[in-house]
Amino acid sequence: MTLLYVLEIFGTVVFAISGVFAVTRRGLDVIGALALGIVTALGGGTVRDLIIATAPFWIVDSNYLWAAAAGALLAFSLGGLIRSTQRAVLYADGLGAALFAVAAVDKTLSMQFPESVAVLMGVLTGIGGGLIRDVLAGRPTLLMSRDIYATPILLGCVTLVALRHLAPDIPYSAAIAVTVIFGIRALAIYKHLEMPVWLTHEAGRDV
Amino acid sequence: MTLLYVLEIFGTVVFAISGVFAVTRRGLDVIGALALGIVTALGGGTVRDLIIATAPFWIVDSNYLWAAAAGALLAFSLGGLIRSTQRAVLYADGLGAALFAVAAVDKTLSMQFPESVAVLMGVLTGIGGGLIRDVLAGRPTLLMSRDIYATPILLGCVTLVALRHLAPDIPYSAAIAVTVIFGIRALAIYKHLEMPVWLTHEAGRDV
Amino acid sequence: MTLLYVLEIFGTVVFAISGVFAVTRRGLDVIGALALGIVTALGGGTVRDLIIATAPFWIVDSNYLWAAAAGALLAFSLGGLIRSTQRAVLYADGLGAALFAVAAVDKTLSMQFPESVAVLMGVLTGIGGGLIRDVLAGRPTLLMSRDIYATPILLGCVTLVALRHLAPDIPYSAAIAVTVIFGIRALAIYKHLEMPVWLTHEAGRDV
Numbered sequence: 001m002t003l004l005y006v007l008e009i010f011g012t013v014v015f016a017i018s019g020v021f022a023v024t025r026r027g028l029d030v031i032g033a034l035a036l037g038i039v040t041a042l043g044g045g046t047v048r049d050l051i052i053a054t055a056p057f058w059i060v061d062s063n064y065l066w067a068a069a070a071g072a073l074l075a076f077s078l079g080g081l082i083r084s085t086q087r088a089v090l091y092a093d094g095l096g097a098a099l100f101a102v103a104a105v106d107k108t109l110s111m112q113f114p115e116s117v118a119v120l121m122g123v124l125t126g127i128g129g130g131l132i133r134d135v136l137a138g139r140p141t142l143l144m145s146r147d148i149y150a151t152p153i154l155l156g157c158v159t160l161v162a163l164r165h166l167a168p169d170i171p172y173s174a175a176i177a178v179t180v181i182f183g184i185r186a187l188a189i190y191k192h193l194e195m196p197v198w199l200t201h202e203a204g205r206d207v
Numbered sequence: 208m209t210l211l212y213v214l215e216i217f218g219t220v221v222f223a224i225s226g227v228f229a230v231t232r233r234g235l236d237v238i239g240a241l242a243l244g245i246v247t248a249l250g251g252g253t254v255r256d257l258i259i260a261t262a263p264f265w266i267v268d269s270n271y272l273w274a275a276a277a278g279a280l281l282a283f284s285l286g287g288l289i290r291s292t293q294r295a296v297l298y299a300d301g302l303g304a305a306l307f308a309v310a311a312v313d314k315t316l317s318m319q320f321p322e323s324v325a326v327l328m329g330v331l332t333g334i335g336g337g338l339i340r341d342v343l344a345g346r347p348t349l350l351m352s353r354d355i356y357a358t359p360i361l362l363g364c365v366t367l368v369a370l371r372h373l374a375p376d377i378p379y380s381a382a383i384a385v386t387v388i389f390g391i392r393a394l395a396i397y398k399h400l401e402m403p404v405w406l407t408h409e410a411g412r413d414v
Numbered sequence: 415m416t417l418l419y420v421l422e423i424f425g426t427v428v429f430a431i432s433g434v435f436a437v438t439r440r441g442l443d444v445i446g447a448l449a450l451g452i453v454t455a456l457g458g459g460t461v462r463d464l465i466i467a468t469a470p471f472w473i474v475d476s477n478y479l480w481a482a483a484a485g486a487l488l489a490f491s492l493g494g495l496i497r498s499t500q501r502a503v504l505y506a507d508g509l510g511a512a513l514f515a516v517a518a519v520d521k522t523l524s525m526q527f528p529e530s531v532a533v534l535m536g537v538l539t540g541i542g543g544g545l546i547r548d549v550l551a552g553r554p555t556l557l558m559s560r561d562i563y564a565t566p567i568l569l570g571c572v573t574l575v576a577l578r579h580l581a582p583d584i585p586y587s588a589a590i591a592v593t594v595i596f597g598i599r600a601l602a603i604y605k606h607l608e609m610p611v612w613l614t615h616e617a618g619r620d621v
Binding site for chain 2: 460479
Binding site: 023028029030031032035036038046050055056059062065066135136137138 | 464465466467527528530531534537541545549554555556557558559560564565568609613614
């Protein structure tokens with residue numbers, strides 16, 4: 001519980017920052033930055049909580065709301081420093097998504113939902129905030145790219161569900177799943193990896 | 208109940224296929240296809256279930272989730288065949304929308320909501336998944352076109368509500384409503400029909 | 415309660431009109447106009463009601479639904495008159511947003527949610543319908559502009575929460591908050607004000 005809490009608060013700040021950073025190229029005022037940061041940080045988890053019929057996490061504990069607002073304002077006020085650290089933004093975003101996805105699987109499983117629903121809620125929470133951010137910012141969503149972003153999240157959520165199912169007594173299974181997601185994502189960022197062509201639809205055009 | 212179930216499972220597969228097909232022109236990897244197919248197939252009904260305060264249908268019965276995933280993977284793996292069947296995609300999408308809309312009216316009425324809400328939930332479920340798909344895929348939504356898409360859905364939902372209200376003992380009223388929706392939509396596809404100019408705002412510019 | 419009701423019904427009509435007016439430049443047919451008007455008018459409040467776990471307001475009282483439909487059809491049928499009144503549309507939209515935000519703060523506070531949640535729900539309800547409208551219409555959302563739109567809503571919601579907290583016996587506190595929001599917004603429209611550069615991220619690029 002404590003680990004989950006720390007993970008989620010940290011992920012909230014990181015995700016709000018990455019939300020504001022992602023649209024820094026456009027003319028975004030402080031209120032727009034606040035709105036985008038909060039929506040990016042809280043959006044995925046809110047949809048998850050509505051679907052699993054529980055009170056949104058940031059209503060139950062407003063620390064999440066303040067963490068998101070703080071992350072957004074921090075990112076806005078540090079705008080001048082950001083263009084030199086675009087890479088760091090990608091890593092922060094990947095870490096936020098990993099933390100959110102794992103916490104979501106944990107929460108969904110603890111409410112006795114089926115394992116397939118837990119995986120889906122993990123992926124939704126990991127990519128949901130980013131999807132809402134991209135749509136509101138008018139950017140192509142991550143689903144339209146060959147970026148390796150949703151794939152490690154799916155793998156990590158399946159890993160966590162499998163570990164809980166096969167070896168419920170293993171400690172640190174959440175940490176293992178975060179490592180799987182962030183490890184693959186970080187490698188993809190570092191090595192500029194993309195999804196292989198045979199796993200991409202576009203390829204069909206040339207065949 | 209059995210008819211509704213078969214209709215909904217079939218509609219789920221068809222809608223997931225049409226979701227992946229709709230964005231086949233863009234570089235979509237297998238995970239993106241899975242996500243888009245699932246969101247297109249389950250999105251409209253999920254919003255409906257949240258609004259009428261019932262558990263999302265694919266949590267209650269995970270067959271819907273697997274049907275959506277199967278449809279998406281099928282469409283992805285058949286990518287090479289698709290460009291020759293763009294017409295078939297339009298018909299499949301129209302049938303999926305008809306099945307979804309009618310099942311939604313049925314479900315909403317059976318929960319004792321007012322008839323106006325049932326019609327609205329029917330239209331929302333029929334076009335909702337497609338709207339989410341278009342937004343995530345960065346395409347103009349169907350609301351922005353003069354395509355005859357939402358209109359037959361509205362007519363069919365009103366037909367079903369009227370039949371249930373005026374002649375509750377008529378069998379096959381759901382089948383009649385599906386026929387109304389898919390019949391008009393199929394005719395519009397076959398004849399390349401568009402909404403008449405006097406029912407379109409753009410016309411006002413020239414008057 | 416009566417004041418809140420009149421405010422909300424009036425806001426619903428005004429917001430549906432502004433929803434249809436906002437996309438009048440595109441080829442929008444009557445069903446698309448109906449859908450966009452209804453979504454703009456009811457969308458923000460529906461998301462609010464889902465989050466605070468209460469039945470959507472237009473299900474409880476279908477007058478809202480009919481008001482939205484009437485506003486949309488009115489705007490559609492008056493399409494020819496509209497291009498000469500673009501300014502009026504902006505004012506009507508600002509008034510609708512003010513009414514919606516204040517009613518949302520009122521409703522959330524009356525359900526004993528924390529004040530931070532009430533402010534957030536006020537802003538969400540004030541800008542939510544417009545965000546959904548912009549996304550469905552394929553326009554850049556208001557968050558991407560330096561328009562002074564969300565800022566007065568935030569100020570007015572904070573004002574209302576502060577008044578209720580510090581001086582709960584003051585009458586007309588809702589009217590005061592509406593005046594704050596609409597007053598600033600109307601001034602911004604009239605004077606063509608934009609957010610100051612030092613509150614905008616874009617500025618960082620030139621520094």
